[in-house]
Amino acid sequence: MKIWLVGAYGIVSTTAMIGAKGLEKEIVDSTGLVSELPVFNDLRKYAPLSFDFGGHEIRMLENAYEASMEHWELNRHFDIQILDGVKEELEKIRAKKGTALNCGTGIEGLGKIKTLEDDGLSLKEIVDAIKKDMQSFSDDETVVINVASTEAMPNYNKEYHNTLDGFEAMIDENKKEFATASMIYAYTALKLGLPYGNFTPSVGSSLPALKELAIKNKVPHAGNDxxxxxxxxxxxxxxxFAYRNLKILGWMGYNILGDYDGKVLSYADNKESKVISKDSVLEKVLGYSPYSITEIEFFPSLVDNKTAFDFIHFQGFLGTKMKFYFIWDAIDAIVAAPLVLDIARFLLFAKKKGLCGVIKELGFFFKSPMETDVVNTHKQFEILLDWYLKLR
Ligand SMILES: NC(=O)c1ccc[n+]([C@@H]2O[C@H](COP(=O)([O-])OP(=O)(O)OC[C@H]3O[C@@H](n4cnc5c(N)ncnc54)[C@H](O)[C@@H]3O)[C@@H](O)[C@H]2O)c1
Structure with a gap:
């Protein structure tokens, strides 16, 4: 199958490519891939564990190997022999120039960038250029995944965002101020009939207009973040805590991270999208909203090593208050990259089963799953499994 990655030279994208090519060459195993759990073992009939990659970027490096090397030099996040083993394959992956329309000030953190709008293109010309790139790469087994930097919240406009006719009028009327890059990529993918997954908190395909397009064109999509x-x-x-009838009084989560992702998120407008995405889950699991603090701060020397310090204050029998703390200390790209491959494979499965619109059953993979309030991981996994076993 083929995967078109928006943000192709990012650390999540390149780690996904390295892992995928490493799997094909049998120099890495499938640890971390949900879709390779024994219960999903016949998924290979629908979505093989073999991937070709293309994508859009705005940091115009030579190829995916150069981008991977840049991330590796900073992070040393896996054994260099793996990267050496897939060098040839990665050198062949060259991203096309994308759009960064209304992505927010965080884009400044990426350094030197080149975009389609720098060439003075109108909105329609930008859409056409993106479409041409995706079209020339794609086939019947291609999925588009957004793994670009988190963009700022869009300038919502009912007239242009709520219906497909309105969205297309926005393009024709060149109303650039209402369009963001993630909307454009999502629109183009759905327009071409390519399943679309949004790995970021950016708006992507979650606009009513684009949900309408997905149904109209019979394309499955999923997100967000x-x-x-x-x-x-x-x-x-x-x-x-909910099952044991323990009352959560407060939950503090303090996240620190470096790298491009951390840098982009250190800009207030880009950070807003992420905090909203992380913050809403407790109420959905518990049915009430405890006092909560969610912070994300840039910590350059950590690079891609994200550390989260969580403090939970809870109340038990006899009104007694107690505390629980945890520290999650992970390499962000290593936990994220396999999910990119999983989401792509399950979306292709959904397409082959004739499904379209938001695939709520893929909510297991997302922080803010579209069109469902189920965020409890255990329930989400059961839903995914039931869905798969019934359809396969
Ligand atoms: N790492 C995780 O665990 C995790 C979890 C959930 C969500 N995410 C999201 O995934 C995304 C990627 O994360 P990352 O760590 O790989 O970040 P990264 O900064 O390493 O990669 C993002 C890439 O996107 C490119 N880019 C930015 N705007 C673009 C645009 N408009 N068009 C094309 N390319 C563009 C950047 O140049 C960069 O190469 C972020 O939005 C992040 O919030 C990551």
Missing amino acids: GKTGETLVKTTLAPM
Whole structure:
């Protein structure tokens, strides 16, 4: 199968490519891939464990190997022999120039960038350029995944965002101020009939107009924001308090991270999207909203090593107050990359089963799953499994 990565030279993207090519060459195993659990073992019939990659970028490096090397030099996040083993394959992956329309001030943190709008293109010309790139790469087994930097909240506009006709009028009327890059990539993918997964908290395909397009063109899509670290642990642990009728009084989560992702998120407008995405889960698991603090701060020397310090204050029998603390200390790209491959494979499975619109059953992979309030990880896994076993 083929995967088109928006943000192709990022650390999550390149780690996904290295892992995928490493799996093909049998120099790494499938640890970390949900879709390779024994219960999903016939998924290979629908979505092989073999991937070709293309994508869009705005940091115009030579190829995916150069990008991978840049991330590796900073992070040393796996054995260099793995990267050496897939060098040839990665050198062949060259991203196309993308759009960064209204991505927010965080984009400044990426250093030197090149975008389609720098060439003075209108909104329609930008959409056409993105479409041409995706079209020339894709086939019947291609999925688009957004793994670009988190963009700022969009300038919502009912007229242009709520219906497909409105969205297309926005493009025709060149109303750039209402469009963001993630909307454009999502629109283009769905327009071409390519399943789309949004691994970021950016708006992507979650606009009513784009949901309408997905149904009209019979394309499956899923998002938003990969659930990989603190939120994964939070939505796995919080149900324990609920099942034991322990009352959570307060939950503080303090996240520190470096790298490009951390730098982009250190800009207030880009950070807002992420905090909203992380913050809403407790109420959905518990049915009430305890006092909560969610912080994300840039900590350059950590690079891609994200550390979350969580403090939970809870009340038990006889009104007694108690405390629980945890520290999650993970390499962000290592926990995220396999999910990119999982999401792509399950979306292709959904397409082959004739499904379209939001695939709520893939909520297991996301912090803010679309069109469902189920965020309890245990329930989400059961839903995913039931869905798969019934359809396969
Ligand atoms: N790492 C995780 O565990 C995790 C979990 C959930 C969500 N995410 C999200 O995944 C995304 C990628 O994370 P990362 O750590 O790989 O970040 P990264 O900064 O390493 O990679 C992002 C890449 O996207 C590129 N980019 C930015 N705007 C673009 C645009 N408009 N078009 C094309 N390319 C663009 C950047 O140049 C960069 O190469 C972020 O939005 C992050 O919040 C990551």
